[in-house]
Amino acid sequence: MRVVIDQELCGTTWQCVLTLPGIFRQREPDGVAEVHVATVAEAQHAAVRLAASQCPVGAIRVIESDNCGGEPGNVGPLPSPAELGRHATRDEHKPGRHDGTV
Ligand code: SF4
Numbered sequence: 001m002r003v004v005i006d007q008e009l010c011g012t013t014w015q016c017v018l019t020l021p022g023i024f025r026q027r028e029p030d031g032v033a034e035v036h037v038a039t040v041a042e043a044q045h046a047a048v049r050l051a052a053s054q055c056p057v058g059a060i061r062v063i064e065s066d067n068c069g070g071e072p073g074n075v076g077p078l079p080s081p082a083e084l085g086r087h088a089t090r091d092e093h094k095p096g097r098h099d100g101t102v
Contacts, residue, residue: 001040002063009059016051
């Protein structure tokens with residue numbers, strides 16, 4: 001299982017940070033929540049699902065599959081959907097850049 005936070009939606013209530021500090025933390029300096037584990041341990045699956053269901057703005061998204069193509073210990077924190085969107089927007093402004101395909 002993986003978990004991501006839409007940091008554009010996060011209302012900085014810190015509810016998830018206070019209930020699961022091993023999974024969530026506050027981003028400095030604005031206090032927006034972020035995830036600091038790549039993969040959630042099975043023992044914490046239920047607690048993470050509960051945290052997601054209790055987020056007042058629905059900013060926490062649980063991804064049940066661990067199929068990320070690599071060893072869980074080799075991947076860093078997952079980008080939030082907002083971060084992914086920012087990267088996509090940035091790339092759109094550089095149409096001459098190589099897209100990575102061969
Ligand atoms: S519970 Fe939701 S709104 Fe509150 S800090 Fe966590 S992600 Fe943000």
